[in-house]
Amino acid sequence: MKRLIPSFLAALDKGLTFVNPLIAQAMWHLRHPTRRGVAWACAALPVLLLLYVLALIPFTPGIGDIRKAKIEQPARILSADGKLLAEFKPSNREWVKLKDISPNVVNALIATEDHRFYQHFGLDWRRTASAALHTFSGDRQGGSTITQQLARNLYPDEIGRAPTLTRKLKEAITAFKIEALYTKDEILETYLNTVPFLYNAYGIEMAARTYFDKSASELNVLEAATLAGMLKGNSYYNPVLNPERALQRRNTVLQQMVKYGKLTPAAYDMLKVRALRIDFERQTEPPGPAPHFAQQLRKWLAAWADRNDYNIYSDGLVVRTTIDSRLQSMATQAVTLQGNQLQGIANSAWRARAGCAGDKDLLQTFLRETPDYRAAKQTGLSDEDALKRVASDRDLVRSVCESKTRVQADFLAMDPRSGQIRAWVGSRDFSQDPFDHVQQARRQPGSTFKPFVYAAAFEAGAKPSDTFVDKPVEIPLAGGEVWRPSDEDEPSARAISLRDALAYSRNRITAQVMETVGPNKVARLARAMGVRDSELDPVPSLALGTSPVTLKEMVSAYGTIANLGGYVEPVMVTRIEDRNGEVLAEFAPAPAQQELPADTARTLIDVMRDVVSRGTGSSIRSRFGVRGDVAGKTGTTQGNADGWFILIHPQLVAGAWVGFNDSRVTLRSDYWGQGAHSALPIVGDFFQRAQRSRLVDSHVRFDTTQEPGWFAGRAARLREWFQQLFAAAPGKPEKVVVTRGPARRAPAAPVAPAEGGGGASAGSAASAAGSETVIEPRALPPLLPAPGSAATAAGGAVDGQAQGGGEPAIAPTPTPDDVVPPDVGSAADAGGANGGATR
Known part of the structure; x- marks a missing residue:
């Protein structure tokens, strides 16, 4: 290794000696440009830009992804009996067809965002050049067409939102792909159904319900202009929090509609003085009949989809579950009914509306666990003073108490x-x-x-x-x-x-x-x-x-x-x-x-x-x-x-x-x-x-019949053989004495506890002095019940004999179908x- 290091340094020095003259020559040419050099440079720039664009294409959404977005369908979750339990949407959105959207919305959108929408193929070169000139002069403007905005909305991760040349090129490439696959009406429909409008409202339908409590098909010119105006900046032109800005932006949209022939000047003069008239209501996704089940299923299905290369939000999967919608409805009703009854008992016991007055010690423990108490302690207050400050907030105390005592x-x-x-x-x-x-x-x-x-x-x-x-x-x-x-x-x-x-x-x-x-x-x-x-x-x-x-x-x-x-x-x-x-x-x-x-x-x-x-x-x-x-x-x-x-x-x-x-x-x-x-x-x-x-x-x-073992089977056969061998002659049934009239109860032998209404024990018949007797014939029962017979059902006579010392019951024990026992124990x-x- 020590020998290699000098050799490597020598080679590196030789290479730098060779490169340095080339760098020096290039720098000299930059300082002293020639006409030919300038011409070559101008010709090379488009080529380099084209090569860069070609290099970016693999990093933009593919044709298959764009086709899929065109027919995007969330996974539908069905019960075993075919009822819809849930739809797995990526956001709170309801897709509506373009024909079901008010024409006022389309007119306001095109006039404001992209008035040459029907003339370009994804990129408006005139608008892009104008926006670039304004940006270079210090007045930054957006030049994106509706198609480019749709590309950002559909693929925020692949394209991004950073103000860079790379992002704009990716956006333009994706816009060209969208224009190649979508018709203009499909582009408008997809855009209006994917654009966000704050408050968890995605798409024009949810926006119309959120801000005006109506469907997108019912929006008038003023309402359509208000929503179209929000697209420049949802938060800045929020009609709920910033009504003045929203009103000014709405009137700007109306002016654009006049400019491009979508509204007459007379109508504009009449409309611009009107108030916003917002009817705001947050839209929440309906939980469905089995929301907790759907919540757990979403996790399972997402893992399955990842393993099998599916998207639960766009591939239109239909998932058939084991839930029975009828049983689910019964279960929900039972939980709600009993829960509400117990909640009334809890409220009385804890005096929840009075701030858990039923247990002040435990309430103080709850208050010490709140962020408000910790914040009070961090200001240097003692435990007692911090507790007094928190306890003085009646709304906080009531909120803590009600949340803790919710059944x-x-x-x-x-x-x-x-x-x-x-x-x-x-x-x-x-x-x-x-x-x-x-x-x-x-x-x-x-x-x-x-x-x-x-x-x-x-x-x-x-x-x-x-x-x-x-x-x-x-x-x-x-x-x-x-x-x-x-x-x-x-x-x-x-x-x-x-x-x-x-x-x-x-x-x-x-x-x-x-x-x-x-x-x-x-x-x-x-x-x-x-x-x-x-x-x-x-x-x-x-x-x-x-x-x-x-x-x-x-x-x-x-x-x-x-x-x-x-x-x-x-x-x-x-x-x-x-x-x-x-x-x-x-x-x-x-x-x-x-x-x-x-x-x-x-x-x-x-x-x-x-x-x-x-x-x-x-x-x-x-x-x-x-x-x-x-x-x-x-x-x-x-x-x-x-x-x-x-x-x-x-x-x-x-x-x-x-x-x-x-x-x-x-x-x-x-x-x-x-x-x-x-x-x-x-x-x-x-x-x-x-x-x-x-x-x-x-x-x-239940199949609770016990299968007899080998010994029990042989014993049963032997017992049957003895019974046949010593059985009474046919035609001479045993005589049973039945008493009628006044009778006194004879002492009964101990019997087993009643289990499902067991029969009377042998030997418990009453005897009466001087009463009339009637002789009735009856067939002789077997000496012992056969294994698995009715006598052992519901804790039958064999167990009863072992527990209570009584004799086996002759009559079959009634089953739960026959007897409804009293409410005991x-x-x-x-x-x-x-x-x-x-x-």
């Missing part, structure tokens, strides 16, 4: 068989609450997490009839702490079955089950079943739902239960088509992944039926009249901060959450704060509407009963 709610429904999302409501009102609580908000799920604990227990071999003693529970934690879960009532010291523990949401029993199966196993199972994005802390209190999750995850996991243990990833789109209806991509449901054994899922569903038939969610039937085979779970977290309810059906899983954005705020009611009274009515109202509209079939049932879901957080 939030969300809802999600999906088909558990395919993972297709049917309804998605991210908040009570998208315009006020654009934050999507379904997918973005993570909250403690409370007792809605308990099914994962019991699923792990059933997978490990536990039975619904297994019992734990209701006793004080103390579980040591890392660091020497002790977790003591509690319920609303004191420990009873009696044995409670797993079936009853889940139906009535017993915390102490669930904690013992969690201790038995282990937090790590429960966390792994919950992740496998659908809680895949949120972090689950594998600690004992996880049993009561202390790790925050999203509603989408919970509904997805409950879908795994409803799908008999098969997890299906939630999907939003079924297929994507181009503007001509050609299918670009199809998205079939992903195959189910068996994350929970089917028999375990069947057992869990059977136990969760009791939640809605006699447990904490029983008002689903008693109040809302939901029919058919459904199961579910309520959830309430510590201090009633979060209310949950999720209902499963073979065709649909639906869940709702209710709370506040700030978990320090609650409804301050042990009744309304429960998930059974805050979130359940949303799901109940939705399901009730869906069943009445026959969008959910109430006759479809719903109060057990109060904060401590469901307790999503440790106490």
